[in-house]
Amino acid sequence: MLMNVIGQAGWVAAFPGLLYVMVVFTSQAYVLIFVPFLLYSLYRAVMQISYFSWAARMRCILQEYPWQIIKEIPRGLAKHPEATDEAAWFEFRDPDHRERKVPLVFIRHQRAHWWLKRIGNVRTKPALKAEIEPLWFAGDPRFLGVIAASTAGADEPRRLHVLYQRPVFDSGRPLDTRGAGIADVDRARRAGARYLDGISQSPA
Template identity: 55%
Template sequence: MVMNVVGLVGWAGGWIALLGISTYTPNWVVWVFMPYFIYGFYRFCNQLTYFPWALRMRRILRAYPWQILHGVPSGLGKYPGARDDGIWFEFRDPARPDEKIPLVFIRHQRSYWWLKRMDSPCTKPGRRAQIEPLWFAGDPRFLGVVAAPGRGGKAPKRLHVLYQRPLFDSRFVPETWGADAAAIELARHAGARHLDTTPQPSA
């Protein structure tokens, strides 16, 4: 959140500063600054969109503790049986450890860094190791936060919110994956929407 505020102020400040300079310089200087004006405005708007997700991330982290997971399967493209295409992580079902649940990167903004480090023949040697072990806080049946290990394996970085689409899109019927009422209530406390506290029978 702090870095996002710094970025927001920096892009806006640079835009305003160059605009001020251009008013006291020849007209051709404006054209020199034009690439920054366009890109700076884009980055400023991009930074603004991060705040709602940062607050959602904070809510998830207040509800769930960090877990440090080793060897979490990941990949590119469509996960078999998943509703959405995209890069994904595969987690164990908390209620049925023998079952696997995918969490897909539905929100692609800020996911390029992760894209380059997922399990794939195209992944450069050494990059996959940058997200091993994986930090995870949440419940894969609903939502969670993934992060890469920081320096020395501490202070997770590159935090990203993952979620099952029905929790934030009323057009879909939520799936509780056999979760009990306590797990459903915890997910609602973490920010999940459209969930009934009455658990659905597992398939």
């Protein structure tokens, strides 16, 4: 959240700052050089606002679910055969049915470049892939969760990112919970999941 506040202040200040430099100190011949930077700073100032809601969602998830450290978790950039969205993914085990595989897809690509680069493919350097091995995870893959990495030898989670099943935040799609109990659904709702009222529930 602190980084979001700093980023918001920085990008808000960047636009008038660049505009002032362009008007006061730059000749007309160089105005076009500043236009892309002005537009980008305005874009980032607007986009930065959306990060606050995701930081709040992350906090709700972490208040409800403890961290797990998972080794050798399957991952990929191509579409997962059991996912409806075509994007990079991590594959988790169903908490109640360990034989079932549950993919969590990177639906939002904002701030995901770091992760996508390390999920990689056969040509990705092993040193990069090792930065997300093991993986930190807090959540229920049937609904939503937070992933994190231990970077630079740190012994605590870094680079936190929210992953979720699209129907959790999209009322127009059905959510496949396959055996999630009432307690599981209620816990996911407390963690910030939405649109769970219409799904079938089985006793925990």
